[in-house]
Amino acid sequence: MLELTTTRHNPEIDPGMHIWGWEIPVYLFLGGLVAGLMIISGVRLLLMRPTERHPMICCTVGPLLGLALLSLGMLALFLDLSHKMFVWRLYTTFQITSPMSWGSWILLLVYPALGANALAHLPEAIPALAKRFPVLVTISDFILGRPRLVLGIGLANMLVGIGLGIYTGILLGALTARPLWGSSLLGPLFLFSGLSTAAALLHGILLVALPKGERPAFADFLLGTLAKWSQGRAPDPSAGPVLAKADNSFLTIELGIIGLFLIGHLGSTETHRRAVDLLLHGPYAAVFWVGVIGIGIVTPLTLQFLEMRNRIRHTLVPSVFVLIGGLTLRFILVYAGQDSHWIQASLP
Amino acid sequence: MSRYAMVIDTRLCVGCMDCVVACKTENRVPEGYNRDWITEELRGVYPDVRLEIRSERCNHCDRPPCVSCCPTGASHVHRGGVVLVTHDQCIGCKACIAACPYDARFVHPDGYVDKCTFCIHRVEKGLKPACVSVCPTHCMHFGDLDDPQSDVSKLLASRPHHALIPESGARPHVFYLT
Numbered sequence: 001m002l003e004l005t006t007t008r009h010n011p012e013i014d015p016g017m018h019i020w021g022w023e024i025p026v027y028l029f030l031g032g033l034v035a036g037l038m039i040i041s042g043v044r045l046l047l048m049r050p051t052e053r054h055p056m057i058c059c060t061v062g063p064l065l066g067l068a069l070l071s072l073g074m075l076a077l078f079l080d081l082s083h084k085m086f087v088w089r090l091y092t093t094f095q096i097t098s099p100m101s102w103g104s105w106i107l108l109l110v111y112p113a114l115g116a117n118a119l120a121h122l123p124e125a126i127p128a129l130a131k132r133f134p135v136l137v138t139i140s141d142f143i144l145g146r147p148r149l150v151l152g153i154g155l156a157n158m159l160v161g162i163g164l165g166i167y168t169g170i171l172l173g174a175l176t177a178r179p180l181w182g183s184s185l186l187g188p189l190f191l192f193s194g195l196s197t198a199a200a201l202l203h204g205i206l207l208v209a210l211p212k213g214e215r216p217a218f219a220d221f222l223l224g225t226l227a228k229w230s231q232g233r234a235p236d237p238s239a240g241p242v243l244a245k246a247d248n249s250f251l252t253i254e255l256g257i258i259g260l261f262l263i264g265h266l267g268s269t270e271t272h273r274r275a276v277d278l279l280l281h282g283p284y285a286a287v288f289w290v291g292v293i294g295i296g297i298v299t300p301l302t303l304q305f306l307e308m309r310n311r312i313r314h315t316l317v318p319s320v321f322v323l324i325g326g327l328t329l330r331f332i333l334v335y336a337g338q339d340s341h342w343i344q345a346s347l348p
Numbered sequence: 349m350s351r352y353a354m355v356i357d358t359r360l361c362v363g364c365m366d367c368v369v370a371c372k373t374e375n376r377v378p379e380g381y382n383r384d385w386i387t388e389e390l391r392g393v394y395p396d397v398r399l400e401i402r403s404e405r406c407n408h409c410d411r412p413p414c415v416s417c418c419p420t421g422a423s424h425v426h427r428g429g430v431v432l433v434t435h436d437q438c439i440g441c442k443a444c445i446a447a448c449p450y451d452a453r454f455v456h457p458d459g460y461v462d463k464c465t466f467c468i469h470r471v472e473k474g475l476k477p478a479c480v481s482v483c484p485t486h487c488m489h490f491g492d493l494d495d496p497q498s499d500v501s502k503l504l505a506s507r508p509h510h511a512l513i514p515e516s517g518a519r520p521h522v523f524y525l526t
Contacts (some may be wrong), residue, residue, distance in 0.1 A: 007387075089438075
């Protein structure tokens with residue numbers, strides 16, 4: 001028998017640690033999503049032919065959404081800080097051993113990379129804006145007329161996106177005092193989860209933007225004004241199957257990494273086994289198996305597989321499920337991770 | 349170069365909490381918060397049971413994970429290996445709290461992260477930390493591990509002892525005599 005009694009009762013620490021609420025999971029989710037958008041749009045930019053003037057949705061909507069979602073994510077991160085007035089201190093130093101310091105500097109690189117990416121296709125993304133400000137067309141022509149510049153922007157988006165995606169996982173993985181997070185697999189897991197959510201989001205937007213009649217049912221009802229605004233703006237509907245196929249690849253890899261993550265913990269110390277038990281059959285098991293694995297990965301994987309084989313119509317369901325799964329993954333890992341702790345197994 | 353450490357004799361500690369009260373008074377620790385605390389650990393099966401009473405706090409580790417994860421350098425290692433937090437450099441991201449295997453840190457009501465300082469303001473004046481100075485059973489000792497003649501060095505050389513969660517790899521500097 002081991003019984004520990006303590007007189008400590010620090011708020012947010014005792015009886016169980018809960019220092020991070022909804023803000024950090026939302027930030028990690030949006031950070032991963034933006035990373036995915038950057039990588040997908042970067043790859044598409046690299047694959048684009050010089051004469052191509054009808055780009056896929058990845059290059060038009062992707063970067064603009066990325067800028068908006070990253071700003072939302074940073075707002076969530078800011079809201080989490082308990083000493084907000086000193087946030088500028090992040091940019092007066094670089095701490096090489098701190099993932100959060102790396103992340104804060106990477107975030108500074110994300111804006112110009114995404115901004116340049118967005119400017120390249122802004123006239124196609126928002127024609128009304130380009131009509132009002134013709135300089136945007138000039139800038140777009142300037143960028144697209146220089147293949148080396150396009151190559152640079154594409155590469156920058158890919159590399160910074162990969163850095164951002166991995167960072168969101170390493171941020172937790174470096175905090176080894178929480179045994180559930182004690183795995184370097186969190187970096188690739190969050191990267192591929194970010195890629196799958198980004199592909200799902202773009203696929204969903206593409207479906208909503210199809211002309212009326214071709215759109216999935218309930219799109220107008222679900223997305224209201226956004227659906228009406230985007231009606232008929234889909235630059236290239238053929239992107240749908242490509243995105244669904246890419247999403248399935250990312251989901252499969254994500255599932256594999258989750259498997260390795262679980263195996264790694266189960267084969268490790270008693271502390272790590274107990275930590276992962278929180279997910280497998282502890283208080284977070286139902287949400288993990290149903291929300292992350294069932295709704296977030298297996299169901300959309302199956303539906304998209306059937307869609308690609310033309311067995312069923314493309315619908316919004318897989319996209320919405322993947323997004324729900326990605327958000328749930330962040331919530332469950334942040335919350336269960338805080339619940340996990342070292343056990344005193346080696347006292348004399 | 350000194351390396352400060354604390355040695356606590358668990359055979360003498362009665363868990364009176366004088367150390368806790370002294371710390372709260374000396375460091376004006378806000379109501380409802382603790383920089384140090386008492387833990388009672390009961391092990392075994394009756395009649396073969398053992399109770400260990402410990403005064404616990406930040407372990408001022410040799411490899412402090414709270415320092416390496418701090419994005420602004422607010423958490424840092426001071427002279428003597430004492431781990432401190434510079435309040436006006438701390439942004440309150442709480443990464444250090446999550447990184448500490450001992451859960452020794454907390455968010456001060458003013459927003460910055462707070463913890464035990466080994467009463468460095470007293471130590472630098474040649475005084476003992478407040479908790480050590482008031483202990484009625486004299487179970488707490490403070491000194492320099494690099495000085496072989498210090499109380500802590502002699503006690504660690506002569507008595508069996510352990511540290512908390514050594515497998516975390518943080519190399520804690522608070523030791524418990526058994």
